[in-house]
Amino acid sequence: MPVPPQLRQISETIWELPRSFRDGMLVPARFITSEKLLAGLESGVFEQTANVACLPGILKYSFCMPDGHWGYGFPIGGVAAMDSDSGVISPGGIGFDINCGMRLLLTNLTEEEVRPVIKELVDSLFSRIPTGVGCSGFIHCSRSEFRKLLTEGSRWCLKNGFAWPEDLELTEEGGCFEGADPGACSDKAVERGYDQVGTLGSGNHYCEIQVVRPENVFDNKTAAAFGLTIPNQVVISFHSGSRGFGHQVATDYLATFLRVMTGTYGIRTNDRELACAPFRSPDGQAYFAAMKCAVNMGFANRQMILHRIREVFSRVFNRSPQDLGMGMVYDVAHNTAKLETHEIDGEKREVLVHRKGATRCYGPAMAGIPARYQETGQPVIIGGSMETGSFLLAGESSAASTFFTTAHGSGRTMSRHQAKKMVKGQKLLGEMEQRGIHVRTSTYGGLAEEAGFAYKDMDEVASATEMAGLSRRVAKLLPMGNIKG
């Protein structure tokens, strides 16, 4: 893909479009990537990252992470910090699936112990965790109970016996964004969401049983601090979000913002998909309070899925989850906007950081990460494709340059439609089976969309984040079994 002629290389891992690239750019656009990944960037990503640079109140740079690809308004992999007084909030900078995120769970089992029962485990996970479009959850709470869950996030799960206390410590923000207001969410959003807690969803949402081979551990000391202490240790990671609820919140407020943006607030954007409102305006604050509800739904959703995973392993091995060492490593959100304090030109300021397909990666000794990770930096979980595995990384102090943000996945290289044309899901399933990856899926078409070839090179993305100083590689997690929607 040809890059814009105005793009100039700043360092080994930074390319920049200057403000002169487009009228109205308030800051330059920066692409944090590698030479190889840069060559694969779609031209739309340059346009989108430059359009974001025009949004009122944006500070320093409009960023695109190494896994960046074309998205709604912002690129997926887009990062923008706004001045919390004069800046805007934009749903397109957060994503439709608010608090889509990754959670990583340990076991004290080895590959040798798990391999003989992998089919039973995967089949059992598939039958116990609802997957696919429109699926319902296994807890049936009322609409009013769901509104409580929206304000409490993972705390609701703890109160109801679906969490260990340490699960909350090991979730970003303790599994709850404070200030969530269910009153800011439409009845329609509640209607779509109240029955979906504890469901995986579809698309690229999955739950995977993985093995950490000794040759795939890059930082032994940090791996041990993250609980990886056994050769060929088995872990489980999964990817899910706030389902139909978050989608409806995003849809509702995009419509509102489009209605009021120009008339009420006098804001014009290059792309209607960048609809936004001043953060301090009533509309901006209402969306922020509703978005927090969706964030909390996402945390609670992943907590309920975790509960079911523990049940499944416990039943198959006839041992308690505690005895199986099924504690969490961490839970990271990658579709949010959050008020954080960052140093901007030598001055500490409160800014609204939009992360859309981008992971927070606080470094060592920072407030806001668990005590046990103070020396290592927070765990960062980057989900790859179901064929190539995932990465566990650690936050670094040098990530201050991107408001402590790193990549979130491997990033698509082709559309879902294109991927489906290239391989039949049933054939792919057979091939993966032969390579020792047991897969269950709710639709064969959906499986084909997630084929490994439809994604960027996972190793290249992880290496690029490390070279750029955003996060350091700790271990690569290889798939043994996968369930997907």
Added chain:
DNA sequence: ATGTAC
């Protein structure tokens, strides 16, 4: 991502 066209 998504009751994949409220």
